[in-house]
Amino acid sequence: MSDRLSVSSRFDAGETASELECLPFGVHHDDEGVCLLVRMGPHRILLDCGLADVSTLVQELKKSARRGSSPEPADFVLVSHAHPDHARGLLALHKAFPLLPIYASEVTSKLLPLNWLEQPPQEVPSFCQALPLRSPVEFKDGLVAEIIPGGHLPGAVAILLTYTTKERSYRLLYTGDFFLSNSRLVEGLRLEELRGIELDVLIIEGSYGTSRHPHRRTQENQLAERINRAIAERCSVLLPTPALGLGQELLMLLRSHHYFTGRDLDIWVDGSVAVGCDAYLELLSHLPPSVQNFARHQPLFWDERIRPRVRRMQPEQRPDVSNPCIILTDSTADLNEYWQNGTGYWLTLFPEKTNIKINDQYSRVTTVETYLLAQHSDGPGTTQLIHNLRPQHVIFVHGSPAYLADLTSLEELQNRYHLHSPAAGTLVELPIGETFLQPAAPETNYEGELTELGTVVTITLPDAITADPRWRHFADTGLIEAKWQGEDLVLRGLSQRELLNQNSDRFTWSDIDCCGTCRHQRGQRCWNPASPLYNFKVTLEGYCPAFERNIEKNPES
Numbered sequence: 001m002s003d004r005l006s007v008s009s010r011f012d013a014g015e016t017a018s019e020l021e022c023l024p025f026g027v028h029h030d031d032e033g034v035c036l037l038v039r040m041g042p043h044r045i046l047l048d049c050g051l052a053d054v055s056t057l058v059q060e061l062k063k064s065a066r067r068g069s070s071p072e073p074a075d076f077v078l079v080s081h082a083h084p085d086h087a088r089g090l091l092a093l094h095k096a097f098p099l100l101p102i103y104a105s106e107v108t109s110k111l112l113p114l115n116w117l118e119q120p121p122q123e124v125p126s127f128c129q130a131l132p133l134r135s136p137v138e139f140k141d142g143l144v145a146e147i148i149p150g151g152h153l154p155g156a157v158a159i160l161l162t163y164t165t166k167e168r169s170y171r172l173l174y175t176g177d178f179f180l181s182n183s184r185l186v187e188g189l190r191l192e193e194l195r196g197i198e199l200d201v202l203i204i205e206g207s208y209g210t211s212r213h214p215h216r217r218t219q220e221n222q223l224a225e226r227i228n229r230a231i232a233e234r235c236s237v238l239l240p241t242p243a244l245g246l247g248q249e250l251l252m253l254l255r256s257h258h259y260f261t262g263r264d265l266d267i268w269v270d271g272s273v274a275v276g277c278d279a280y281l282e283l284l285s286h287l288p289p290s291v292q293n294f295a296r297h298q299p300l301f302w303d304e305r306i307r308p309r310v311r312r313m314q315p316e317q318r319p320d321v322s323n324p325c326i327i328l329t330d331s332t333a334d335l336n337e338y339w340q341n342g343t344g345y346w347l348t349l350f351p352e353k354t355n356i357k358i359n360d361q362y363s364r365v366t367t368v369e370t371y372l373l374a375q376h377s378d379g380p381g382t383t384q385l386i387h388n389l390r391p392q393h394v395i396f397v398h399g400s401p402a403y404l405a406d407l408t409s410l411e412e413l414q415n416r417y418h419l420h421s422p423a424a425g426t427l428v429e430l431p432i433g434e435t436f437l438q439p440a441a442p443e444t445n446y447e448g449e450l451t452e453l454g455t456v457v458t459i460t461l462p463d464a465i466t467a468d469p470r471w472r473h474f475a476d477t478g479l480i481e482a483k484w485q486g487e488d489l490v491l492r493g494l495s496q497r498e499l500l501n502q503n504s505d506r507f508t509w510s511d512i513d514c515c516g517t518c519r520h521q522r523g524q525r526c527w528n529p530a531s532p533l534y535n536f537k538v539t540l541e542g543y544c545p546a547f548e549r550n551i552e553k554n555p556e557s
């Protein structure tokens with residue numbers, strides 16, 4: 001796939017020589033992982049190293065080190081989070097360049113070793129230095145890096161790089177994997193932490209393309225409902241997941257969802273998912289307060305006492321678990337070991353968008369389905385982040401080429417930003433126009449939350465809604481009208497005028513202070529010399545501080 005550029009004329013004027021470039025070694029179009037070399041002026045920063053095989057990267061870096069004056073291939077490496085597609089190449093990279101500094105958040109630095117569980121621990125040195133969150137660090141003269149929590153996984157961060165010359169500052173943000181919503185074990189990326197940075201380049205993941213997801217709670221309920229149905233049919237449930245992130249989210253969901261709390265049921269955790277749980281327990285103080293609070297009353301994961309029981313599975317237990325049960329195991333495990341144990345029929349649930357290759361012969365022992373419990377932002381979340389940051393350039397990585405193409409062909413993005421979706425090995429030049437005017441963000445869709453309590457429905461909307469000047473006029477009567485439009489529910493503020501025109505028994509003229517009920521209004525004109533509207537034609541829903549109620553006009557009926 002070639003580098004897509006939608007060049008707009010506003011870049012033609014005032015363009016300077018490129019201070020910024022990005023050379024991707026891996027863009028994770030499939031499973032190859034992310035690894036990006038960013039140049040800002042004289043500085044070279046490697047972002048993530050998720051390549052399974054780093055030999056080409058090491059060769060290229062050695063060549064470029066020979067050309068430059070420094071013996072190191074880059075100034076330093078910044079790691080967004082501990083997932084293998086961002087981190088699995090780091091150990092080999094460290095072995096090739098032992099002096100190359102590697103940095104990540106504190107939590108990530110502690111989770112990284114889970115990428116090399118198959119290696120003897122003495123061969124996995126701790127090579128990663130921990131950086132504080134939200135604290136700009138000057139790594140080189142004029143080059144500052146700051147990490148900001150990105151949601152998605154404990155320790156995951158977005159990385160903000162600022163390069164300052166005599167003329168100006170250049171800012172680049174790499175999102176890593178990000179998620180705007182709160183999950184059970186990690187809080188979402190907070191847009192307000194990023195507002196106001198004048199960003200030039202945004203490197204953003206596009207895992208879910210333009211697809212839109214249901215609210216997180218809906219996703220959780222659908223999954224819990226499916227598992228509940230299987231258990232009711234005395235069918236065991238097998239959940240293959242990655243070692244970190246999704247597995248622990250599933251455990252928290254199963255332990256706290258009303259379908260399962262108090263239920264006499266075993267949840268077994270096997271393989272590196274169990275190791276992942278142990279790692280989380282070590283990091284309890286970094287998890288959200290709600291989780292820490294939960295852990296004060298009962299163990300976060302291993303719990304034989306409180307139902308459903310969460311138990312670590314030993315290999316010898318695999319053949320004789322009691323049916324029905326739930327098992328969480330590695331997505332790379334040999335699932336036959338579970339299916340073939342003669343404990344009855346299985347429901348095997350894979351996270352959506354995994355390539356499932358299952359031999360036909362297993363259809364006798366298991367049903368295979370997928371579910372959505374998203375760990376990344378969906379399309380609207382992705383565009384929302386872009387419009388909040390309004391950079392000149394947007395580079396999409398981390399997603400199937402088709403999904404990334406869906407994003408780069410969005411008109412709302414094309415006519416505002418320079419869009420790139422480079423293949424690995426394609427240099428992306430990032431000329432920064434001096435005369436660039438930050439484009440206006442388009443209309444935003446706000447996400448709220450809905451609570452139903454008995455007969456009362458409460459809709460909670462984010463503060464950003466009231467920051468809009470239109471809010472002052474929205475429903476200044478304190479009343480709204482709701483009506484269905486297809487599947488959508490449209491909320492509209494009711495103005496005083498509408499109330500006046502409504503022949504409803506609920507509202508009478510006397511309810512409202514306005515020209516229509518003012519004693520100084522006659523013939524749609526104001527006759528009160530004390531009013532700024534004196535002598536003017538007024539609208540009946542109008543109002544001024546000199547308002548005085550017309551008592552006679554509205555005898556109580």
Ligand SMILES: [Zn+2]
Binds near residue numbers: 177
């Ligand atoms: Zn990830």
Ligand SMILES: [Zn+2]
Binds near residue numbers: 083398
């Ligand atoms: Zn990833």
